[in-house]
Amino acid sequence: MNSSDKYPFEETSLKIIESLIDMQKDLVFVYHDNEPILFNKASRNFFGLESLEQFAREYGTLENRFMPHDFYFHAGKIENQQTWREAIKSLDEADRIVSMLNHKIKPHAFSVTVENPLDGYELVFFHDITTDLxxxxxxxxxxxxxxxxxxxxxxxxxxxxxxxxxxxxxxxxxxxxxxxxxxxxxxxxxxxxxxxxxxxxxxxxxxxxxxxxxxxxxxxxxxxxxxxxxxxxxxxxxxxxxxxxxxxxxxxxxxxxxxxxxxxxxxxxxxxxxxxxx
Structure with a gap:
């Protein structure tokens, strides 16, 4: 299973959401009350992991995967009391870029989009721009x-x-x-x-x-x-x-x-x- 144990969704809704985000080529993470609750197939393939539980054991939080390079947004640029999504949304759109290593230890650059479809929910899309760097x-x-x-x-x-x-x-x-x-x-x-x-x-x-x-x-x-x-x-x-x-x-x-x-x-x-x- 690629979501956390505490689902704020009904079972049917959860399966629909999982199916929709699995169709995305971008890496997609869904947050609820500042906690990741789903990530999609593209993300699982990129990190070489099958569940958010595995991700937490291996890496801790997602922002720990952002490489600390001056070209990109990373954990060192987060102000006190901010989530990393709040911090990156405060930047100009052209600066909302992170770099992460895949499971083969190859760096990729991503532009980041954060959407708030409902109160308490955040959808984060990572679009691979490595070839456009x-x-x-x-x-x-x-x-x-x-x-x-x-x-x-x-x-x-x-x-x-x-x-x-x-x-x-x-x-x-x-x-x-x-x-x-x-x-x-x-x-x-x-x-x-x-x-x-x-x-x-x-x-x-x-x-x-x-x-x-x-x-x-x-x-x-x-x-x-x-x-x-x-x-x-x-x-x-x-x-x-x-x-x-x-x-x-x-x-x-x-x-x-x-x-x-x-x-x-x-x-x-x-x-x-x-x-x-x-």
């Missing part, structure tokens, strides 16, 4: 965009760049960078190349107008081999329309953002290769 860091804002191409501008990138290595490390990924240099800064060429890049990168990748005739693509990957595939796809599609010179590098153990970018810039100066990996 970089997009959430790089919140869309027109002042952050290059007016000619719609790519992020360099000032914005430099503002958020200290967070990117940390985000990559926290999510067990590697940060990759492709630096793309055009033959000229003629407006129609720059716009054409920008659109081609946008059409051939993933939803979570970041395109930056680095200077008048260069772009930078920032992306997260699971391995250097995966990074090479990402880089080659960009180069192959660009060279079908306009010749460009591209260098790519992947985060090493001691790298910061500046180190990775410097390797790419050095490669463009030191070689005439269409695509170099450094």
């Amino acid at each position: 970089i997009k959430r860091i790089m919140t869309e804002n027109k002042t952050n965009l290059d007016p000619d191409t719609g790519a992020y501008n360099r000032n914005y990138f430099e503002h958020i760049s200290p967070r990117l290595i940390s985000a990559a490390t926290f999510n067990e990924k590697l940060l990759g960078i492709c630096l793309i240099e055009l033959a000229s800064d003629e407006t129609s060429l720059v716009q054409s190349v920008s659109q081609t890049i946008k059409d051939n990168i993933r939803h979570d990748d970041m395109l930056v107008r680095w200077n008048k005739k260069s772009f930078m693509v920032i992306f997260l990957v699971g391995s250097p081999e995966h990074a090479q595939l990402v880089g080659r796809k960009i180069v192959n599609n660009l060279n079908l329309s306009q010749p460009v010179q591209t260098s790519m590098s992947v985060q090493g153990d001691e790298d910061n953002i500046q180190t990775i970018i410097q390797r790419c810039e050095n490669a463009l100066r030191e070689t005439n290769d269409t695509f170099s990996i450094v």
Whole structure:
């Protein structure tokens, strides 16, 4: 059974509620008078547990599972006399994010929604945004965009760049960078190349107008081999329309953002290769 022993529901109502929340892909917890009374199939699969009793024995309260990282909401951000649901609801919606480890010790990031359908009841939904993490860091804002191409501008990138290595490390990924240099800064060429890049990168990748005739693509990957595939796809599609010179590098153990970018810039100066990996 995936609910507590003290049900504030009739048996039939309980089965209907359990069936409904089990259909949800999000992790769902139901609270009554500040105590968890139900959690759904997605939650059981995520934590590798079959009942709230098991959960309490293994972890104590749910907020104990929130990883204490500055990017996210966690128990250390709860004020005195607040429940964690009250504390997270007091934040702006964009900041209502937690991270938890699944039963395989893999971190996931979740946006959190708390609903109060009846007095004394709370429904908490955890929507997995792990794959959208970089997009959430790089919140869309027109002042952050290059007016000619719609790519992020360099000032914005430099503002958020200290967070990117940390985000990559926290999510067990590697940060990759492709630096793309055009033959000229003629407006129609720059716009054409920008659109081609946008059409051939993933939803979570970041395109930056680095200077008048260069772009930078920032992306997260699971391995250097995966990074090479990402880089080659960009180069192959660009060279079908306009010749460009591209260098790519992947985060090493001691790298910061500046180190990775410097390797790419050095490669463009030191070689005439269409695509170099450094």
